[in-house]
Amino acid sequence: MPLIILALETSSPVCSVALHRIADASLVGQSELRLDKSHSTHLTILIEQLLENTGHSLADLAAVAVSDGPGSYTGLRIGAAAAKGLCFALDIPLVAVSTLKALAAQVAEVTAWPETQLYCPMLDARRTEVYAAIYSHEGQEVMAPTPLLLDDDTLAEQLAHHSVLFFGNGAAKFQPLLGEQPNAGFLKGIEPSAVAVGALAVAAFHRQEFQDVAYYEPFYLKEVYTTTPKAK
Structure with missing residues (x-):
């Protein structure tokens, strides 16, 4: 078996x-x-x-x-x-x-008093953009996975009402933009x-939540753009 x-x-x-x-x-x-x-x-x-x-x-x-x-x-x-x-x-x-939910669960599992935080994994999407989502310590989706353009107002509403922990290889780009925001915490080295x-x-x-093997495609979140090399 x-x-x-x-x-x-x-x-x-x-x-x-x-x-x-x-x-x-x-x-x-x-x-x-x-x-x-x-x-x-x-x-x-x-x-x-x-x-x-x-x-x-x-x-x-x-x-x-x-x-x-x-x-x-x-x-x-x-x-x-x-x-x-x-x-x-x-x-x-x-x-x-x-990917984002698993990353959040990975951090919540080792966080002291996990119920006091929201969890925001951020994956680098180049330039000032990240792929991000927000979850509770139990894995409930607070903000669905989305591409975010980062500035000092990004996620302002969430940070006004909750303590949010940021991590993943895109979080380092966000930290300098927030300054001394007291409700934002950052973890390094989370992969x-x-x-x-x-x-x-x-x-x-x-729960028998299975994919159709023949037609399954990953959740890219954004369309992939390719270019044709210029003729020499």
Whole structure:
């Protein structure tokens, strides 16, 4: 009987994989690589090594979970392709977990008195823009994922009434704009992790919240613009 869920997190420069038990959502093992643009060449290797190191095989997988976005367009496509390939080959379900929600849960879990804060993950979307959302400590969506242009008035209403914790690789761009705002807190070094994705995926698995493997696409949040190179 399948025992575990494999979670993939490829939305950021960190390539991360994790295994969780279906029965109790406990972590079996994790592995990550912090090499820029390494996802396409190292993701399958990380998966194989993690299964081997934990004494499992592909036959033990009950489902594959993938970080759904927003985030790096290329990274999300690589994660989705790998997840869909495994689900097709093994005839198992695909679970998609919001990158921002997983990041918020990751921080709320280790925050003292988490109920006193709102949680705002921010992922860098270039220039003065970030992908952001706001969640309660229980994962309830206070502000849906959205692209935000940052200035000193961004999220002013939320900060007027709540203590908000900001984190993720886009939060550093926001901190200088707020000055001495007393309701804003910032955490450094918080990166998306397959561990958080997998923990939320186990709950989604029990609720049978599965994606259509054939038609699933990541949640990019914005359209991707490409250009054609000029002829020499």
